[in-house]
Amino acid sequence: MSNQDQDNLTDHEYDGIREYDNKLPIWWLATFIGTVIFAFIYWLHYEFAGGPDLQAELKIEMEQLQEKTGGHGHDHGTAVAVSEEELLKLMTSADTVSNGKLAFTGKCASCHGDQLQGLIGPNLVDEYWIHGKGSLSEIHTVVSQGVPEKGMPAWGAMLKEDEIKSIVAYIGSQKGSNPANPKAPQGEKVVNN
Amino acid sequence: MSQVDNNPKNFEEIYYDDDIVKKFILATMVFAGVAFLAGLMAALQLAYWPMNMNMEWLTFGRLRPLHTNAAIFAFAGNAIFAGIYHSTQRLLKARMFSDSLSKIHFWGWQLIIVAAAITLPLGYSQAKEYAELEWPIDIAIAVIWVVFAINFFGTLWKRREKHMYVALWFYIATIITVAVLHIVNSIEIPVSLFKSYPVYAGIQDALVQWWYGHNAVAFFLTTPFLGLMYYYLPKAANRPVYSYRLSIIHFWALVFIYIWAGPHHLLYTALPEWAQTLGMVFSVMLWAPSWGGMINGLLTLKGAWHTLRTDPIIKFFVAALTFYGMATFEGPLLSIKTVSGLAHYTDWIVGHVHGGALGWNGFLTFAMFYYLVPRLWNTKLYSEKLANIHFWIGFLGVMGYYVSMVAAGITQGLMWRAIGADGKLIYPDFVETVTKIIPLYWARAFSGTLFIIGFAVMAYNIYKTIKAAPASQPVAVKVTSNMKVQETSTETHRALEGAATTFSVLTLLAVLVGSVIEIYPTLSLHKYVPKDVQTVPYSQLELAGRDIYIREGCYVCHSQQIRPMAAEVLRYGKPSTVADSMYDRPFQWGSKRTGPDLARVGKKYPDFWHFRHMIDPRATTPNSIMPAYPWLERHKIDFVSLRKKLSVMQNLGVPYTDEEVANADIQAEKDAKKVAAELKAQGAPDNLHDKEIVALIAYLQSMGQKEKKK
The missing domain is CATH 1.20.210.10 (Cytochrome c oxidase-like, subunit I domain)
Structure with missing residues (x-):
């Protein structure tokens, strides 16, 4: 212990523990005062000086998002009309159908069954349809916009358009496949389709 | 010294x-x-x-x-x-x-x-x-x-x-x-x-x-x-x-x-x-x-x-x-x-x-x-x-x-x-x-x-x-007391160190x-709820389901709080409000999302989806790491305690009518039968009407569905 240290020592002694009375480290004090000033300014800015609240910040974020998607809402997916012909043509592309199968297995099979035989959701390869008459463009609309009240998600908000089209093409390609353990028919029988 | x-x-x-x-x-x-x-x-x-x-x-x-x-x-x-x-x-x-x-x-x-x-x-x-x-x-x-x-x-x-x-x-x-x-x-x-x-x-x-x-x-x-x-x-x-x-x-x-x-x-x-x-x-x-x-x-x-x-x-x-x-x-x-x-x-x-x-x-x-x-x-x-x-x-x-x-x-x-x-x-x-x-x-x-x-x-x-x-x-220690010594320090804090009671106060x-x-203003919660919004309390069966959610500790992996951020709104829906959870005792906002947020999961999936998911999460969500909850299909719902539960809630200010409290168990049994019948129609097993899974599904389906415009 140097002499200087000795000078600095307080006369406190507790169970053999002594205490120096060193000054507060200046960088420590500066940090403390700095954070207090920051806190004060931050508080004033957001609580009194009209700094944006969280809802206002969200509004700006959502507007930026709208611009990206070209004004389409998100809750119900994108409602881009797709022609029956385009989808029929995609059905003939082996690549598209196999991509569709992959996506279907990942996203759709848990409710519609891995053979499309229906499970939680309806059978997709029988002759009965609930929403529309089973045309590819109608299936496309249901996949994109969903049927929220029945628990069918609006996949348009989540998947890329190409992916949705490939899923629709895959569903179309499986028509009449007669899987084992099909779910009982639901909806209207559609003949001649 | x-x-x-x-x-x-x-x-x-x-x-x-x-x-x-x-x-x-x-x-x-x-x-x-x-x-x-x-x-x-x-x-x-x-x-x-x-x-x-x-x-x-x-x-x-x-x-x-x-x-x-x-x-x-x-x-x-x-x-x-x-x-x-x-x-x-x-x-x-x-x-x-x-x-x-x-x-x-x-x-x-x-x-x-x-x-x-x-x-x-x-x-x-x-x-x-x-x-x-x-x-x-x-x-x-x-x-x-x-x-x-x-x-x-x-x-x-x-x-x-x-x-x-x-x-x-x-x-x-x-x-x-x-x-x-x-x-x-x-x-x-x-x-x-x-x-x-x-x-x-x-x-x-x-x-x-x-x-x-x-x-x-x-x-x-x-x-x-x-x-x-x-x-x-x-x-x-x-x-x-x-x-x-x-x-x-x-x-x-x-x-x-x-x-x-x-x-x-x-x-x-x-x-x-x-x-x-x-x-x-x-x-x-x-x-x-x-x-x-x-x-x-x-x-x-x-x-x-x-x-x-x-x-x-x-x-x-x-x-x-x-x-x-x-x-x-x-x-x-x-x-x-x-x-x-x-x-x-x-x-x-x-x-x-x-x-x-x-x-x-x-x-x-x-x-x-x-x-x-x-x-x-x-x-x-x-x-x-x-x-x-x-x-x-x-x-x-x-x-x-x-x-x-x-x-x-x-x-x-x-x-x-x-x-x-x-x-x-x-x-x-x-x-x-x-x-x-x-x-x-x-x-x-x-x-x-x-x-x-x-x-x-x-x-x-x-x-x-x-x-x-x-x-x-044990070894004896020699000690002396300095308690009687007059305080000599002129420094306030030093004197305070000798005054234990004052220090503690x-x-x-x-x-x-x-x-x-921080706490006092929020005790009057109602002033933070917009005047034109009304929240419907949980039904008897939903409350029973909520208590199962609490018992299983779902909150340790699932939040119930959607933050006002674009990505959250896209994923989960509109941000959570004060009204959403105003009757939630305890609140279940959570602090960790090992699974997704559930604040607005209600009506997102059919009942049967939830049934299959709870019994085997991987049946509906491949690669899920959620544990399976097969016992929910076996345990019976505790209908009997519902009257007491609702009466406690009513005393705490939840707007249940006396009739809702008095008929709590009967109403819950009725609701459970309805859910079970619907589940059966969708392909679930028979006899679920008194099982916990039904109450839990009722609760899950109610989440985010309780806020109504007046």
Whole structure:
């Protein structure tokens, strides 16, 4: 212990523990005062000086998002009309159908069954349809916009358009496949389709 | 040293009660093992879901509360008591106030731990983090804590050392504040022996709970350990404390500021924004006061740094203080709103907490025990080499844990918010963001194993030390009292250190200021609900389902709070409101998303989807890591208690009619039959009408569906 240290020592002694009375480290004090000033300014800015609240910040974020998607809402997916012909043509592309199968297995099979035989959701390869008459463009609309009240998600908000089209093409390609353990028919029988 | 009395006639011979210290040390060692192993098991379940071995008592939702409660109250709690009982007697030159109270404290606390270890796996839980224990145990904790307080303040009262050393200030702050926190947060109305509802609802409950939760970290895991550091570090290093002035400033700053910081756990939630902002700015201001303790510890070693190479005790102290410094820098950082926006609900927070718990609380306890055990048992440590090995294995364990969890948290946080050029989520499937970090879950489990191996080495070392110790008799200590000496200091704080009562009252006031300012306004919750919004209370069956959700601890993995951020709105729907949870007792906002948010999951999937998902999550969500809940298909719904439950809710102000209360069970049975019939129509098995799964599905389908425009 140097002499200087000795000078600095307080006369406190507790169970053999002594205490120096060193000054507060200046960088420590500066940090403390700095954070207090920051806190004060931050508080004033957001609580009194009209700094944006969280809802206002969200509004700006959502507007930026709208611009990206070209004004389409998100809750119900994108409602881009797709022609029956385009989808029929995609059905003939082996690549598209196999991509569709992959996506279907990942996203759709848990409710519609891995053979499309229906499970939680309806059978997709029988002759009965609930929403529309089973045309590819109608299936496309249901996949994109969903049927929220029945628990069918609006996949348009989540998947890329190409992916949705490939899923629709895959569903179309499986028509009449007669899987084992099909779910009982639901909806209207559609003949001649 | 002016007050030393040299007259031999004034010497007294006294005996310190070291037996109680030994008891607390051994209890700490036992429960550390339990807490660490429960943690490892939980970690393994996240890496590999079947690790719950298909037993409801060991599922993650019930195991995680067991782990946190064991780590905080059993491990850290017993360690604190060991250190406080040992150092307080010496700092005050007095035996503990009452040996009987010491014993009641010890055995009472161990009984509470055993009660927790039985009730939590059984699902008796209030589902409020670190306050899960049900009301009879809450009362027991309050009683035993008061016993501890009487024993401690009684010792202060009969002390022979006039001035209180800084360690004691921290002990005082701990004892007073934990009592306030525990009692206020635990005000609940019993429904039955092991079920209660808190008096607070929604945002109130959230605010009070995180005021409690955050300050459990502050006043159970920080202040007492700082006190212990102030006693054992200068003792072990044989060096004077660096700065008395710094002690004063950082102590008062810490106790005053800490109490305000709770709402930083609730950033971007429905909590009124003024409270969120207060929580954030006070957390930022907490940085320097926290570092005050670290600096005072580390700089105490000035001139003794060479011992870092040779003395394992100093190694543990230095690492503990460094981890403390890391955690208390990271804490304010994580409290900044935008940083919280990324980190909240992710494993980054889990990493942060374990940096503190393993590195600071763990290593400080280990340092203290390596110092204490040879001295208490009057022998030498069995092996310094093993202590060094413990240090290095443990150190690697903490670092590995921390790095893997921060990496997992940042990865997942970025994936959640990633939006592509087309304005859509890049990872719309939540489970994709989970499978991505599974390798890091394995890395965490491995690191945790290292930490436990280190602890096992210590346990062996301590066992051998104690076994080789000679049978020792208590040794008398010669002490003098300076209580009658006139106060000579003209400095106010020095005088205050001699006035224990005034000091304690001032500490209480310091913690009450922030508490009252933050909590009081939210007690009138209704003024935060827009006038044109009406929330429908849960139906009887939904309430029964909600209590199953609480019992299973779903909140440990699922939040119910959608934040006002574009990515959250895309993924989950519109941001959560005050009205959404205004009848929620307890609130179930959660703090971690191992699975997706559920605030608006209602009506998103058909009932049958939920049925299949609960029985086997992988049937609907391939790669899910959620445990299966097959017992929900077997257990029967507790219809009988519903009348009592609704009547308690009605008394707490939930607008149920008398008829709804009187017919609670009948109505619930009717509703359950309807849900079961619908499930059957969709393809579910027969006879589900009285099974828990039906009530849970009813609750899940109600989430986010309760707010109606007037």
